[in-house]
Amino acid sequence: MVRALLDFGFTEKEAQPIKELNFTDYIVFSIGKEPKKSRLLNPVKAQTGKRLLLRSTLNIPIIHNNDLILSKFNTGKDKDKAGIEELKKKEKS
Numbered sequence: 627m628v629r630a631l632l633d634f635g636f637t638e639k640e641a642q643p644i645k646e647l648n649f650t651d652y653i654v655f656s657i658g659k660e661p662k663k664s665r666l667l668n669p670v671k672a673q674t675g676k677r678l679l680l681r682s683t684l685n686i687p688i689i690h691n692n693d694l695i696l697s698k699f700n701t702g703k704d705k706d707k708a709g710i711e712e713l714k715k716k717e718k719s
Contacts, residue, residue, distance in 0.1 A: 631644060695714070
């Protein structure tokens with residue numbers, strides 16, 4: 627994760643807090659502001675597969691919507707439960 631941030635243009639000092647995170651836990655953080663806000667999360671085991679979004683020299687893994695819902699469910703956080711409902715609504719539309 628740190629290497630990706632450095633490649634993205636972050637300085638060592640800016641990336642330092644990320645080095646101190648425990649990536650064995652579920653972690654999500656955001657960079658930027660809407661409409662260009664990006665959410666980054668530590669790897670989750672995809673149950674239904676993943677695909678790669680190819681952009682220039684970057685290969686960005688994208689998990690299936692069902693896996694994102696499962697990942698949010700596993701955090702047990704109220705905010706993620708609300709997110710699950712939003713994802714399900716978007717899935718139906």
